Amino acid sequence: MRLSRYFLPILRETPKEAEIVSHRLMLRAGMLRQETAGIYAWLPLGLRVLNKINAIVREEQNRAGAIELLMPTIQPADLWRESGRYDDYGKEMLRIKDRHEREMLFGPTNEEMVTEIFRGYVRSYKDLPLNLYHIQWKFRDEVRPRFGVMRSREFLMKDAYSFDIDAEGARHSYAKMFVAYLRTFERMGLKAIPMRADTGPIGGSLSHEFIILANTGESEVFCHKDFLDYEAPPADINFDDRAAVQDVVDRWTARYAATSEMHDAPVFEALPEAERVSARGIEVGHIFSFGTKYSEPMRAVVNGADGKEVPVQMGSYGIGPSRLAAALIEANHDEAGIIWPRAVAPFHVGLANLKVGDPATDAACEDLYARLTKAGVEVLYDDRDDRPGAKFATLDLIGLPHQLIVGPKGLASGEIELKDRRTGARESLTPDAAFNRLVAESA
RNA sequence: CGGGGUAUAGCGCAGUCCGGUAGCGCAGUAGUUUUGGGAACUACAGGUCGCAGGUUCGAAUCCUGCUGCCCCGACCA
Numbered sequence: 001m002r003l004s005r006y007f008l009p010i011l012r013e014t015p016k017e018a019e020i021v022s023h024r025l026m027l028r029a030g031m032l033r034q035e036t037a038g039i040y041a042w043l044p045l046g047l048r049v050l051n052k053i054n055a056i057v058r059e060e061q062n063r064a065g066a067i068e069l070l071m072p073t074i075q076p077a078d079l080w081r082e083s084g085r086y087d088d089y090g091k092e093m094l095r096i097k098d099r100h101e102r103e104m105l106f107g108p109t110n111e112e113m114v115t116e117i118f119r120g121y122v123r124s125y126k127d128l129p130l131n132l133y134h135i136q137w138k139f140r141d142e143v144r145p146r147f148g149v150m151r152s153r154e155f156l157m158k159d160a161y162s163f164d165i166d167a168e169g170a171r172h173s174y175a176k177m178f179v180a181y182l183r184t185f186e187r188m189g190l191k192a193i194p195m196r197a198d199t200g201p202i203g204g205s206l207s208h209e210f211i212i213l214a215n216t217g218e219s220e221v222f223c224h225k226d227f228l229d230y231e232a233p234p235a236d237i238n239f240d241d242r243a244a245v246q247d248v249v250d251r252w253t254a255r256y257a258a259t260s261e262m263h264d265a266p267v268f269e270a271l272p273e274a275e276r277v278s279a280r281g282i283e284v285g286h287i288f289s290f291g292t293k294y295s296e297p298m299r300a301v302v303n304g305a306d307g308k309e310v311p312v313q314m315g316s317y318g319i320g321p322s323r324l325a326a327a328l329i330e331a332n333h334d335e336a337g338i339i340w341p342r343a344v345a346p347f348h349v350g351l352a353n354l355k356v357g358d359p360a361t362d363a364a365c366e367d368l369y370a371r372l373t374k375a376g377v378e379v380l381y382d383d384r385d386d387r388p389g390a391k392f393a394t395l396d397l398i399g400l401p402h403q404l405i406v407g408p409k410g411l412a413s414g415e416i417e418l419k420d421r422r423t424g425a426r427e428s429l430t431p432d433a434a435f436n437r438l439v440a441e442s443a
Numbered sequence: 444c445g446g447g448g449u450a451u452a453g454c455g456c457a458g459u460c461c462g463g464u465a466g467c468g469c470a471g472u473a474g475u476u477u478u479g480g481g482a483a484c485u486a487c488a489g490g491u492c493g494c495a496g497g498u499u500c501g502a503a504u505c506c507u508g509c510u511g512c513c514c515c516g517a518c519c520a
Contacts, residue, residue, distance in 0.1 A: 012469060012481070013455045017513050037512070092519075109520085143444065143518065157520060209520095218519095286520060320520050354479060389480040396480090407479055417479090 001347065002369075003382045007044050010394055020216050022329035023148030025338050029398045031325075038145025038153030045398065046325065048346035050156065053321040053328075054135055056187050056343060057158045064180035064239050066131040066160045071113050073137055077103035079112045082298050092140045106139040111294050111316055114161040118312070119300040125165040128302065128312070129173055133160030135321065149322045150282070150330075151218070156322040162315040165304055167291070170313035174206065174289045175245045177317040179233050181210050181285050182252065184319065186232035189341030190331060192284060193227045195257040209259060210285035210319075214330040217280035222268050224255035225277050259283075282327045289315040338399030339422050342441075347380040349438055350395040354407030356385045364416065365406050368431055375439045396421065404434060 009030040017034070018024040026032045031046030042050055058068065077095070080086035086093075086105075094106040107113070114132055122130065135158045145153050162173035178194065185192035190212045197209040211221050233248045256268055259281070268276060295301065295311035304310055325344075332339045342348065349372065353365040369381045380400060382391050388407070395403050405417040405426075415428045418437065429437075 009453090011454060015454065016449090016456095019514070034512090138520075140519075144514095144516095146514085151519080155520070159520090283520070318520055323520070352479095358478095385478095387478055387480090387482060389478090389482080391481090392479080393481045405479080409479065 001378075001380050003380060004384050006380070008398070009043065010397065018148065020147050020150070020330070021333055022150065022216075022326040025329055025333060025397070026148055026326065029338060032149065034148075038142060038151070040149055040152060040154070045346050049325050049328075049340070049344055050321055052344040052346070053188065053324050054156075054158070057135065057184055057319055057321060060180045060184040060187070061133050061158065061160060063183075063235070064131075064176045065129075066133045066162075066177075066180075068134060069117075069132055070134045071107075071110050071117070071136060073107055073139070074104050075107045075110075075113055077105055079116055080105065083112050083115075083294050084297060085112070092142065094139050094141050107136075108138055108140045109157075109316075109318075110134070110136075110159055111161065111314075112298065115294045115298045115300045115314070118161075118163055119295075119298065122163070122300075122312075123302055125302050125304045129162065129164045129169055131160055131162040131173060131176075133158060133317075147216075147218075148326055150326040152322065155320055158319040158321060160317040162317070163295075163300075164313045165302065165310070167313055170289055170291070170315055172242050172245065174287065174315050175242075175249045176239050177287050177315070178208065178249050178252070179237060179239070179245055181287065181317070181319070182232040182248070183235070185210060185212065185284065188324070188328060188344055190284070190328065191228065193221075193223055193257055193281075194252055195221060195223065195259050195281075196253075196262050197259060197286065198261045206289040208253075208287050209283045210287075211259065211281035211283055212327055212331060213277075213279045214282050214327065215280055216330050217282040219281055219283065220260040220263075220278070221258070221281040222260075222263055222276070222278050223257035224271065225275050226255050227252075227257060228277070282323075282330060284324050284327050285317075285319045287315065287317040289313075333399070336393070337397035340399045340401060342401045345378075345401050346398070347378040347400050348442060349377060349379045349402045349404055350398070350400040351379050351381045351404045352388070352391045352395060352406065353381070353383055354388045354391065354405065356383060358408050360411050361406050361408055364411055364431055368404065368406070368416075368435060371435055372438060375435075375442070377438050377442045402438065404438075406431075 011028045014024045015027050018027050029045060030043050033041045033043060035041055077086055093108055096104050098104055137154055138157045139154050142153050145151055160177060164170040164173050192210040192212050194208040195211050197207045238244055291313050292311040295314055301309045301311050328344060329338050332341060351365060351369055353361055355361045369379055372379045399421055401421055403419040405419060410416050410428060414430055416431055416434055417426050417428055418434050419426045
């Protein structure tokens with residue numbers, strides 16, 4: 001992408017409404033625009049990040065056997081009356097009426113709807129297990145939205161719903177999502193720790209929140225330090241192998257880890273002090289197993305092998321990609337701006353032409369831009385007639401992992417500069433060497 | 444929902460106490476000189492001073508009501 005033809009509205013000063021670093025940087029880097037309290041437009045750079053996050057989430061959901069569909073944002077109130085949640089959900093649910101005065105709502109979650117879809121088609125235990133998910137906008141009318149997209153009213157959520165014939169199957173479905181979540185967050189370069197959690201209005205008995213540690217996190221968390229060294233399971237784990245999948249869950253739940261709501265201070269303090277970690281965290285995922293809470297009242301039943309009709313065992317599994325975008329920045333930034341982990345970076349490389357109009361630099365940049373793009377490396381080419389300092393500042397701010405700096409000085413001796421955004425390390429090398437390096441890394 | 448703050452050009456702000464017809468920096472446009480860490484100069488353009496009502500010869504400024512947004516707290520993916 002040529003910056004001269006892109007839409008990247010960088011702000012030099014921070015809008016005063018932004019308090020926390022991710023919100024400030026997202027506004028300054030031209031990723032977001034607030035339209036009203038808790039509701040944001042995603043500008044092109046922000047959307048690229050969101051799409052990268054979604055792609056990883058999707059790959060790992062698919063790998064774990066979940067199947068993608070897409071449910072609507074607007075739902076009929078009657079569906080929620082069946083589960084009893086229409087009244088329970090309270091003011092957080094945005095209620096609307098259509099032209100026929102029918103009561104509708106903007107979905108804050110989709111248990112009712114997915115259960116309605118399920119019961120319309122599935123009759124036999126032979127069709128189970130089943131896990132359906134979608135990535136769709138949700139609306140929860142928060143009393144006090146804040147921190148940009150970290151706590152917005154409209155937000156993107158990946159929500160998966162599992163259906164099983166019995167409790168043992170449901171446990172396996174839960175374990176599969178547990179493993180998929182560990183992998184998903186690790187691929188984004190985040191250390192997410194599963195913590196026993198309260199089930200809230202979703203209900204159920206078994207629940208874990210996935211928390212990443214960050215100073216600006218909203219919740220206070222406590223865990224064993226061993227978690228910091230745990231590694232996520234490999235991509236080739238066999239999700240159908242119940243024992244293998246359960247082993248991962250057992251390992252990751254053996255040590256103490258809890259949010260403040262579930263914190264058991266005496267147990268935690270019984271640990272040697274050197275093994276305790278108390279920190280702040282950001283919740284980036286939440287999984288629930290809630291049995292027949294919805295299937296029973298909504299009559300989502302199947303025939304078992306014994307010919308008897310039973311309500312299905314369900315679970316739901318959520319990740320907030322829009323919140324993740326902010327959480328990633330909270331975990332990856334410095335004074336100059338964002339530092340994207342490669343997997344979610346909006347572009348891989350920023351190519352800075354330090355002297356637009358100079359035949360040698362123009363030619364070198366055009367050549368690199370064309371070759372890298374053709375090789376599948378995502379390049380943002382700053383071809384604007386601007387001063388070098390401004391270009392450096394912009395590239396640092398938007399945080400692409402690599403900066404390729406092409407100027408007349410270096411070119412005079414046949415070299416350009418490759419800068420690593422995270423370490424700040426710069427290296428002079430030939431354009432061909434830089435090309436090979438970047439292509440090798442994206443392979 | 445309780446408490447606090449704030450609203451003036453795209454962004455950041457001054458002007459409000461003490462009423463006299465709106466200003467600064469950045470960004471924008473044109474030109475000149477510049478060009479390896481957010482350039483300089485000159486010129487230009489950009490405002491129903493959040494909204495409604497009131498007081499006054501005259502309101503960004505005083506009064507009344509309303510609204511938006513932000514922060515702290517309680518609550519939540």
